Ligand SMILES: Nc1ccn([C@@H]2O[C@H](COP(=O)(O)OP(=O)(O)OP(=O)(O)O)[C@@H](O)[C@H]2O)c(=O)n1
């Protein structure tokens with residue numbers, strides 16, 4: 001394992017934002033006068049460990065290259081699923097010369113409120129791991145599982161003492177992530193984060209407890225909450 005692995009940051013911004021329901025992809029929604037994508041890159045720029053970023057965009061995207069980012073950026077085209085966008089970004093990074101033991105940091109464009117402290121905590125943790133680490137937060141609410149059917153009724157409560165909600169950044173060894181995503185492609189597994197690819201291979205990924213303010217803009221009501229959080233960062 002290299003003594004000083006290089007860190008390759010990537011932001012995934014090739015989604016449609018269908019649950020947000022705007023006319024434009026949610027990464028271009030304005031909060032406090034800037035797009036979500038500009039906010040998320042500015043958040044990465046606050047980390048002393050990050051000096052540039054690869055942005056993964058959809059092939060129809062004509063907006064990203066008109067924006068003003070806080071970091072030097074490069075672009076590559078994403079895929080239909082989020083993991084395929086990550087895989088495309090990984091291929092770009094490997095073709096640019098990354099070594100298998102180097103690290104890739106993957107962050108959602110939809111998470112603009114990640115703190116520099118949390119970014120550095122998950123990077124530090126990944127440096128100590130064979131495979132990687134992710135930001136997450138212990139589940140704080142009582143979780144219910146519903147019966148099938150409408151209206152929804154409770155079937156049972158899920159014991160939550162070992163439950164976490166996963167965030168980004170997620171940071172992995174590049175060679176191991178490439179193998180894990182190839183495994184996902186071969187098995188056709190449906191995954192919503194890269195840690196799941198390692199789990200499907202029985203490989204350990206470290207959980208790093210982070211701020212619950214690192215929310216993802218998913219539904220319309222998330223916009224006011226994120227604007228309030230970002231206002232406190234000014
Ligand atoms: N094919 C995809 C799907 C998602 N993403 C990115 O992954 C992040 C988290 O995904 P999500 O919140 O699900 O975004 P969308 O897929 O755009 O939202 P939705 O599922 O509501 O359509 C977002 O920054 C999104 O742009 C991506 O790069 N490529």
Ligand SMILES: C[C@](O)(CO)[C@H](O)COP(=O)(O)O
Nearest residue numbers: 082108166167168192193216
């Ligand atoms: C990667 C992620 O943000 C961790 O919570 C989440 O899995 C993205 O899921 P989505 O369904 O693509 O929003």
